[in-house]
Amino acid sequence: MRADATTIELNRCGKTFADGTRALEPLDLTVAAGETVVLLGPSGCGKTTLLRLIAGLEAPDAGGRVRFNGEDVTGLPIERRAVGMVFQSYALFPNMSVRENIAYGLRVRKLDKGEIAARTREMLEMMQIGQLAERRVHQLSGGQRQRVALARAIAVRPRVLLLDEPLAALDAVLRDRLRVEIDALLRRLAITAVYVTHDQAEAMMLGDRIVVMSAGQVEQAGTPREIYRNPATPFVADFVGTVSRIATAAGVVLLRPEDIRLCEVAAGRAAATVETLHFLGGRCQVGLIGGDGARLIADAPPDTPLKPGARVGIAWDDAAPLRLPLMEAAQ
Amino acid sequence: MRLSRDAHRLILLALPVSVFALAFFLVPLARLAIVAGQGPKGIAAYASIVTEPRHFESMLVTLGLALAVTLTALGLATVAGLFLSRHQFPGRQLAIAVLTLPLAFPGVVVGFLVIMLGGRQGLIGAITQALGGGKVVFAYSLAGLFVGYLYFSIPRVILTVMASAEKLDPALEEAARSLGASPLRVLKDVTLPGLAPGLTAAGAICFATAMGAFGTAFSLAANIDVLPMTIYTEFTLNANIAAAASLSLVLGAVTWSALFLARSLAGAPAAAAV
Numbered sequence A: 001m002r003a004d005a006t007t008i009e010l011n012r013c014g015k016t017f018a019d020g021t022r023a024l025e026p027l028d029l030t031v032a033a034g035e036t037v038v039l040l041g042p043s044g045c046g047k048t049t050l051l052r053l054i055a056g057l058e059a060p061d062a063g064g065r066v067r068f069n070g071e072d073v074t075g076l077p078i079e080r081r082a083v084g085m086v087f088q089s090y091a092l093f094p095n096m097s098v099r100e101n102i103a104y105g106l107r108v109r110k111l112d113k114g115e116i117a118a119r120t121r122e123m124l125e126m127m128q129i130g131q132l133a134e135r136r137v138h139q140l141s142g143g144q145r146q147r148v149a150l151a152r153a154i155a156v157r158p159r160v161l162l163l164d165e166p167l168a169a170l171d172a173v174l175r176d177r178l179r180v181e182i183d184a185l186l187r188r189l190a191i192t193a194v195y196v197t198h199d200q201a202e203a204m205m206l207g208d209r210i211v212v213m214s215a216g217q218v219e220q221a222g223t224p225r226e227i228y229r230n231p232a233t234p235f236v237a238d239f240v241g242t243v244s245r246i247a248t249a250a251g252v253v254l255l256r257p258e259d260i261r262l263c264e265v266a267a268g269r270a271a272a273t274v275e276t277l278h279f280l281g282g283r284c285q286v287g288l289i290g291g292d293g294a295r296l297i298a299d300a301p302p303d304t305p306l307k308p309g310a311r312v313g314i315a316w317d318d319a320a321p322l323r324l325p326l327m328e329a330a331q
Numbered sequence B: 001m002r003l004s005r006d007a008h009r010l011i012l013l014a015l016p017v018s019v020f021a022l023a024f025f026l027v028p029l030a031r032l033a034i035v036a037g038q039g040p041k042g043i044a045a046y047a048s049i050v051t052e053p054r055h056f057e058s059m060l061v062t063l064g065l066a067l068a069v070t071l072t073a074l075g076l077a078t079v080a081g082l083f084l085s086r087h088q089f090p091g092r093q094l095a096i097a098v099l100t101l102p103l104a105f106p107g108v109v110v111g112f113l114v115i116m117l118g119g120r121q122g123l124i125g126a127i128t129q130a131l132g133g134g135k136v137v138f139a140y141s142l143a144g145l146f147v148g149y150l151y152f153s154i155p156r157v158i159l160t161v162m163a164s165a166e167k168l169d170p171a172l173e174e175a176a177r178s179l180g181a182s183p184l185r186v187l188k189d190v191t192l193p194g195l196a197p198g199l200t201a202a203g204a205i206c207f208a209t210a211m212g213a214f215g216t217a218f219s220l221a222a223n224i225d226v227l228p229m230t231i232y233t234e235f236t237l238n239a240n241i242a243a244a245a246s247l248s249l250v251l252g253a254v255t256w257s258a259l260f261l262a263r264s265l266a267g268a269p270a271a272a273a274v
């Protein structure tokens, strides 16, 4: 929709709340024009606060700067930043119909009637909610509300789109479907987007880049592949996917489940005992206990003959282990 | 079987309030209606509210006063209530306690306070006199009644506004702002519609209270006769019981209509929100 997508640049942006809570350590972050960046981290790590700094709903601590396309917007309130926001609670106006909700931003901008009607219709069609146009908000399901919230946010053609856990309140099936739709939408609009979630699968699917956060700090920023294959810290390795720590003569080795090969004890580089087996359709998830008592998780073929209690060998390719900078020396 | 047991229980539970309503409300009301029609003028007593200039004027003044007090209280209390529910500051609890203080006083005391403020020996008179502007005395006029009633009404409305404002999702206002709405526009499009049910309920209670307030008017001994004062005068001084009864019924009908209207507008029991 916009050829002239906006770059977001945060400079030394920290946030300390009035009650003294340090929600964000001063951090730098750049979101390239048209890129989708996902802020990923556990609850309370500061994702929402960071999003609200970008939106203009919170001001950064002294020294912090927010720039859109190089223009300093730090002092601009949200109503003058031209951002689209989607809230976890949807925040649809209960005193307006679906159509009025979507048209609201256009009415505020005083576009002429014909233009408002045309653009509202376009949004209704795009989000496939035309048949709901005259409904009241309380008559909608969760998924329908989320579609209306998206339509309302993009109707005004914002410079950037900010989404705070938009799918967290939906059930699993609906979440999967809307996730695919949102992904397609963001690509089609080619809009700069920041998407907050605590769900790593959602982050992997939607993010051009993922920013993993913990306790108000950025742990690592990178593509989903980089984050998964080359985690920078133990926190990232554990939060994004599963890791098993295996003690060997040469030190501790970190392996993803799909990199562990279960074999005869004699053929393995280490040995373990099968504890649990979970059939997941395309594969079996095997829980093991290593020689040093550590718990390991490995993938096995769906028809694996293994049974709980079996002794197995553990093998892996030399290239497979995750290499964390700094971390292994410390362990 | 179960259903009829439930029904029995319902009747049992409703019994005390039914007896109460019958004994203290419906029976006297019926008596009142009969008494009103048994005076020297018969049924025509009911028309006195329009035929008797003194009654008509009293009705108009009371209605006007109650409306003015309601609207002013809603305006002031909305601003104060929104501010109090949105901001944390040292002394906030104290501010709430002070603003809701009038709830602790009966109307007579409120009237007394107005006299202290705007009476012949009042504070404001003393100040204006010291400033050389002559002594300003307003306690015994319509202005005095207005101030007294307002003082009395504001706490209830503030409490309602605060309760309603705390129930509003803050993301609603943020969403409106993200769509470009100015603070005033947000107030008009999002905040006030969200507060509307609470404001309607509080306004109705405020109006009903102002219509029937007696203590304040009595202690101010104002030269304005609000309807409850007129009723009192007809009853005790003129011994015109029929007129007093008919006026009482009119006052009750007007007040009850206001409450009923608010209830149907708000879609919930008006008193429940207060």
Ligand SMILES: Nc1ncnc2c1ncn2[C@@H]1O[C@H](COP(=O)(O)OP(=O)(O)O)[C@@H](O)[C@H]1O
Pocket: A017, A018, A019, A021, A022, A023, A041, A042, A043, A044, A045, A046, A047, A048, A049, A050
């Ligand atoms: N308005 C506020 N006042 C004080 N502390 C806050 C406020 N908003 C958030 N916090 C705190 O800041 C931290 C980060 O919160 P938040 O950004 O909402 O985390 P997340 O979105 O990652 O769950 C939390 O410890 C939270 O309690």
Ligand SMILES: [Mg+2]
Pocket: A044, A047, A048, A049
């Ligand atoms: Mg959050």
